[in-house]
Amino acid sequence: MIRRIFIGSAALFGVASIMGFALRPKKKPLLHYVFFWLKNPHSDAEKQQLISGLKTLAAIPTIHKIHVGVLASTEKREVVDTSWDVSELMFFDDEAGQKIYQDHPIHQAFAKNCSHLWEKVVVYDAIDV
Amino acid sequence: MIRRIFIGSAALFGVASIMGFALRPKKKPLLHYVFFWLKNPHSDAEKQQLISGLKTLAAIPTIHKIHVGVLASTEKREVVDTSWDVSELMFFDDEAGQKIYQDHPIHQAFAKNCSHLWEKVVVYDAIDV
Numbered sequence: 097m098i099r100r101i102f103i104g105s106a107a108l109f110g111v112a113s114i115m116g117f118a119l120r121p122k123k124k125p126l127l128h129y130v131f132f133w134l135k136n137p138h139s140d141a142e143k144q145q146l147i148s149g150l151k152t153l154a155a156i157p158t159i160h161k162i163h164v165g166v167l168a169s170t171e172k173r174e175v176v177d178t179s180w181d182v183s184e185l186m187f188f189d190d191e192a193g194q195k196i197y198q199d200h201p202i203h204q205a206f207a208k209n210c211s212h213l214w215e216k217v218v219v220y221d222a223i224d225v
Numbered sequence: 226m227i228r229r230i231f232i233g234s235a236a237l238f239g240v241a242s243i244m245g246f247a248l249r250p251k252k253k254p255l256l257h258y259v260f261f262w263l264k265n266p267h268s269d270a271e272k273q274q275l276i277s278g279l280k281t282l283a284a285i286p287t288i289h290k291i292h293v294g295v296l297a298s299t300e301k302r303e304v305v306d307t308s309w310d311v312s313e314l315m316f317f318d319d320e321a322g323q324k325i326y327q328d329h330p331i332h333q334a335f336a337k338n339c340s341h342l343w344e345k346v347v348v349y350d351a352i353d354v
Contacts, residue, residue, distance in 0.1 A: 126297050127314065129258060131349060147354055165351030168255050170320050171327070176348040183351040185256065185314070191299050198300070219305040220260060222294030222312040225276055 124224040125160070126188040128197075131180040133216040142213050143181060149210040150184050156200045158193035159186045180218075194221070253353040254289070255317040257326075262345035263310040271342050272310060278339040279313050285329045287322035288315050310343075323350070 136142050143166075150164045163185040167178055188194045197203055265271050272295075279293045294312040301307060317323045326332055 125292075126299070127292060127294055127312075128299075129312075129314075163254075163256060163351075163353050165256060165353050168320060168323075168350040168352040170255070170257075170323055170350040173348070175346050176350060180349065183256075183258075183349060185258075191297060194297075194299055217304050219302070220309065220312060221297040221299040221305060222292075223297040224292050224294050 123189055126190055126194055127222045127224070128184075128186040128188060128194055129220040129222070130184040131177075131218045132182045132184075132214045133179065134181040134213055135215045136213075137181050146182050146210055146213045149206045149213075150182070152202060153184075153186070153197070153206055156197050156202050158188055158196045158200075160189070161187040181214075252318055255319055255323055256351045256353070257313075257315040257317060257323055258349040258351070259313040260306075260309040260347045261311040261313075261343045262308065263342055264344045265342075266310050275311050275339055275342045278335045278342075279311070281331060282313075282315070282326070282335055285326050285331050287317055287325045287329075289318070290316040309347075 132146060134142060134146065147164055147166075151162075153159065154162045163183075165183040165185070166181070170176065172178060186194075186197070188197065261275060263271060263275065276293055276295075280291075282288065283291045292312075292314040294314070295310070296307055299305065315323075315326070317326065
């Protein structure tokens, strides 16, 4: 009896999975890349303030994963831009999720508290292919 | 008896975990970002050739994860660079893993087969903080 219930459930789960896959194909994530150039790149305090500010953004529900970074000590080749100070990478489900993040009060507070720290910011928004 | 073995094993596992954490703190990943500007951005064939070439790099063992992307249709704000054509993001354990990738035959073959496709490439190498 237990075996029958198990097999029945497994079959039902299999069908549901197939149907789910057919109805909702897995979305390609949206990657939101941001690079910051600080006004005072030699101020560790200001760099830390920006890093701390960026980490508050992780609380915004449409962000699936966030990476905050600084320059790695890789080989200095001509194509490698080493002029920036702090990087941020976020994963969203889609453009709508990224728009919710843009308008979210936590993001607005971050911009209010930290935008005086940078002199330049460059954003790249990419969809996986 | 079984309960005792279980508790003993759990305690041992706990101690091993604590020791493992102390001896080998989790490394912060190295993120290798690359943005490509194609010579012929309106050629879908050439864009696909670059995308396919980038995907071959996933076979290099020091790459933990790879994302190949194209421009997302997010809001066109002043800070968003929408002039590029194809993006690539790779996760490595460290600088050494990234160096192995740079010198790997699969990467060399990719450069040989695809470098005629782009007119500009910009690389950002970041370590998580």
